[in-house]
Amino acid sequence: MSRKPRKDERHAQILEVLRYTPHVRIATLASRFGVTAETIRRDLDALSDQELLDRAHGGAVARPMGIQPPIDEREQATVDERRAIAHTAARLLEPGQVVMIDAGSTTTQLAWQLAANGQALTVITNSYPVARAMASSASRLILCPGDFNAREGGVFGQDTTDYLTRFHANIAFIGASGLTPEGILDVNRDAAWVKRTLISRSERTYLLVDHTKFAQTVLERVAPLSVLDGIVTDRAPSDAMTQRLERAGVAVHIATLEAIDSALSARASDTTAREDTA
Amino acid sequence: MSRKPRKDERHAQILEVLRYTPHVRIATLASRFGVTAETIRRDLDALSDQELLDRAHGGAVARPMGIQPPIDEREQATVDERRAIAHTAARLLEPGQVVMIDAGSTTTQLAWQLAANGQALTVITNSYPVARAMASSASRLILCPGDFNAREGGVFGQDTTDYLTRFHANIAFIGASGLTPEGILDVNRDAAWVKRTLISRSERTYLLVDHTKFAQTVLERVAPLSVLDGIVTDRAPSDAMTQRLERAGVAVHIATLEAIDSALSARASDTTAREDTA
DNA sequence: TAGCTAAATTGGTATTTACAACAAAAATGC
DNA sequence: GCATTTTTGTTGTAAATACCAATTTAGCTA
Structure with a gap:
């Protein structure tokens, strides 16, 4: 050197x-x-x-500043899937509602979608990427205190959960590192506590996970499936998993890329194929 | 239509x-x-x-969202000044101290400097850019709650100031929109309240402003000069201003680009014999 | 339907950028 | 000191982009 x-x-x-x-x-x-x-x-x-x-x-x-370290190939590959999931999840909201949004890449996508929709919401989150995404919208944004974790781009800890208990939301959107018949799993202990708090302070809870999270058994169980009102994902889970979800009373929303495409660009291109050599 | x-x-x-x-x-x-x-x-x-x-x-x-619109070539000129200010301010800290950092472009520069220095600090801030800058360092980062303001990239409001009163810091670094003999001025009312709280919860307070802020009279007076222990800037203020500062017991630190350059070159080649670093 | 108007395409040319190979200069090592 | 490596500059060529103007297309209105 x-x-x-x-x-x-x-x-x-x-x-x-x-x-x-x-x-x-x-x-x-x-x-x-x-x-x-x-x-x-x-x-x-x-x-x-x-x-x-x-x-x-x-x-x-x-480089986009949201979450820098963990952008491996797998994460990048599922970017479109996460957009689709976020697009579907955004439809579960109605104007004026109070919504809690977890920290995570998929939930950040959701925030962008909500901002684009232009609905006026009250958003409570522990994630700065989420806050940044919603910033230009008509929504009110309330951020939690706590210890900042750069990897997650948000705050966690006792202060965070304490603060959250002051609020009551109509709906919460959470992410997870894994989803199994045992329940929701996460690798981060502090994040798990935040998720539990979000769940407990909301009337309804939806889990946003792409298919790579299925059958991922990781460190800690956040909660059983029964705490969920629904999951939004990009592929149908296994039959066993689907049965479990059904038994737990969890609605399953499958988001497809076609849906988002047709909605966004209602009329994209004609049959005239252009020589896009790139 | x-x-x-x-x-x-x-x-x-x-x-x-x-x-x-x-x-x-x-x-x-x-x-x-x-x-x-x-x-x-x-x-x-x-x-x-x-x-x-x-x-x-x-x-x-x-368009960059967090920061003000005009970041053209000319604005980049003041980037160097802010770097110098931040570099000088960073020397006011000692390892292990508890420091409060205001939201702002110069204070964000300071955060980058502190992160580069590698000192282990406890940092309390209401600014996401500051948090992100310090994220990779050994310091502990505590973020405030509150209403998120995209323009400033931080949180403000009653929740923010309430939360801050729980802490006690050795030193606070704040920015401002203007500096006159009347005191510290800011355009943002919520930001002004945060600054006041930072000042009141710290043993010492330093103001970080570049010379363009001199004699800028804007909306609200944050505090009189006497609350400050020192200012760090890139040019000497006017004589009248200097006298006022002296009377108020405010130390004035002038940061020069040469200082930071020589520090860098010294770090680069410190094994060699002492050469005259002009 | 015809006509009007905005939008999109097309073709041609000027400009800018990229890329690669090589030369010059500086730093480094012995 | 001299050779070697690294870095930077230079040059020529290919590719990508910008710009301009004319033409065609499509949408809208009367």
């Missing part, structure tokens, strides 16, 4: 700039540092290889 | 997409909608005119 302040310093400053603006142009950086565009290009390629930023034509864009 | 779903629908969807990813390419949008790149180009230009997004070569980037 050599000590070259030149390149490293540029790299650090590029990332610094990208914390304040989502996009920088190569020409801008080149003139700022007094180096050639080629050098900047190489810098950006290197940083892109380290997954610290994303390349764009003529520049670079900052 | 308007029965023109074509263009408007595209516009809405483009903005929708930009909420999920900070950058979209024209070619991507063109193939997605089944239209020509020219059409997308016009769409982006129109949306850019409405200031709903920013153009980039070959695509568009989402």
Whole structure:
């Protein structure tokens, strides 16, 4: 390892700039540092290889800040599924309701959907990505106190659950690390306590999980299936699981990508296939 | 009324997409909608005119939400000043202290500096950007409850101030919209209340402001100068202001870009013999 | 239905960016 | 000191994008 302040310093400053603006142009950086565009290009390629930023034509864009560390291939692959789940879940709400939203990637998607719908809600959450998503909407946003966990992008702990008990919601949306006949499971003990509190403070509770969570047995059981009023997912669970859910009185909503597509772009493209070579 | 779903629908969807990813390419949008790149180009230009997004070569980037609109090239000039201020302010802390950090761009810079320093602190803040900056550090992070304000990227309100009174900090760092002989000023009433609480719950209070805040008279006076133990800024205030500060017992720390640069280079090559770092 | 108007496409050209190979310069190691 | 490695600059070419203007298409109105 050599000590070259030149390149490293540029790299650090590029990332610094990208914390304040989502996009920088190569020409801008080149003139700022007094180096050639080629050098900047190489810098950006290197940083892109380290997954610290994303390349764009003529520049670079900052990585989305929601939840950074755990974006593995599997997570990325199910992005569309989660959108579909969120879209379906959003329909369970009515204007004016008080809703509690758990921290998680799928629940964050739900928040974006709710913001897009434009319904005026009162949202209580422990997740900053959720708050950020809803920020521009007409809804009122109440955030919980607690110890900040960067991995989850939210707050947890005794303060969080204490604060939540002051409220009463019409409906709660929670996520989970696993779903088995035994109940709802999660890897994070603090998160589990928050989920239990959300469940106890809401009239109805819906679980949002994609199919990769089925039969995942992890650290801690959050609650039995019977606490749920419904689950929203992207594929039908196994027959055994479905029976269990039915017995526990849990409604199962299957979200399909077609539904969201047809709803969003009611009239997308004609049969004229265009040569989209990309 | 308007029965023109074509263009408007595209516009809405483009903005929708930009909420999920900070950058979209024209070619991507063109193939997605089944239209020509020219059409997308016009769409982006129109949306850019409405200031709903920013153009980039070959695509568009989402507007940053947390921070104020004008983050253009000129604004980036003050980024360096804020970095210097934050760097100087960070030296006022000692390991193990309890510190309260206000919401704001300069205080967010401070948080990044503290995280880089690696000191183990207990940080109490109402700002999500601050929390996120410190997230990877060894510090404990406590976040306040309250109503989420997207523009500031933090929480405010009665819940926030109530929660803060439960704590006692060694030192508080606050920002402001203006600084005059009358005292500290801010445009946001809720933010002003949070600042007052931070001041009252800390042994010492330091104000972090760049020189553009001097003589800015805005909505509300947060507090008189006398509540401060010091200010950290990038240029010396006017003589009249300096006298006032001195009379009020406020220490003035001037942060220079040279200081931070020399600190960086010293860190980079400290094994070599002491060379004159101009 | 015809005509009007906004929107979308098409074609052509100028500009910008990307990519790769190589040269120059600086730093590093011996 | 000299060779080696790393970094940066330069150049030429290909590709992608932007811009402009004319034409076609589609939606709407009278």
